[in-house]
Amino acid sequence: MKQKIRKGILTYSALLFPLTFFFMSPYVIIMSAANGIINGSALFFGSLLLFSIIGSRLFCGWLCPGGAIQEQAAHSNSKAWNGKWKDKSKYIIWFFWLAFVLFLLISNRPLDVNFFNMFSLDNHIFVIYMIVVTLIYVFALATGKRGMCHSLCWMAPFMIIGEKCADFLHIPRFRLTAENQKCISCGRCNKQCPMSLDVVEMVKTNQMDSNECIDCLECADICPKQVIQFGITQK
Ligand code: SF4
Ligand code: SF4
Structure with a gap:
């Protein structure tokens, strides 16, 4: 039931994307910053960082229209992507993009806010x-x-930074936990994970905090032994 609700929300978010993509656009942020304007996308990315301090990456798993489109594509290609740089490239792109935006904002002061x-x-x-x-x-x-999500997403680094800040400051946040002694290594969680994470290994090593986990809860729902739990907990 939970996953039906999640997929329903994602589908609706994809339908609303023609209205909302102005507020999730790295390009619109650059064009606005070039005119000394902090726009809706910039405010939204900032609020995602704040949200992730408690909500981790729930936005990615439950609300992101880009995630919804990709989960549709997974019906045609459900393979895991094993590219060497797949999880790192987004940070490099994000770093240069953010540096450029900050440069534009500093160069075009005084700044206006126009959502x-x-x-x-x-x-x-x-x-x-x-x-x-x-x-x-x-x-x-x-x-x-x-x-x-793995390699290009310009929003993911904001949320991963939010998660790291929460853990550094010992602020409780949404996360997975596991009772690994109950695991029977059936592998269903690995197969179900939309981010193709090695959930079995995460469970076995009791390392449930992955930067790439989008908190979709697919693994928790598919597990026949209820090994994986979730909630707002402190590191
Ligand atoms: S580890 Fe579980 S909650 Fe995280 S992305 Fe994979 S299926 Fe979703
Ligand atoms: S689905 Fe549950 S029992 Fe099966 S491997 Fe994953 S955690 Fe273990």
């Missing part, structure tokens, strides 16, 4: 929407399960 900067509903928006959706879909088809 709706560049927001538009004219016809060309649907062309841009289709291009963005196609790129996400084709990338996930080519790379495998949630390939874009």
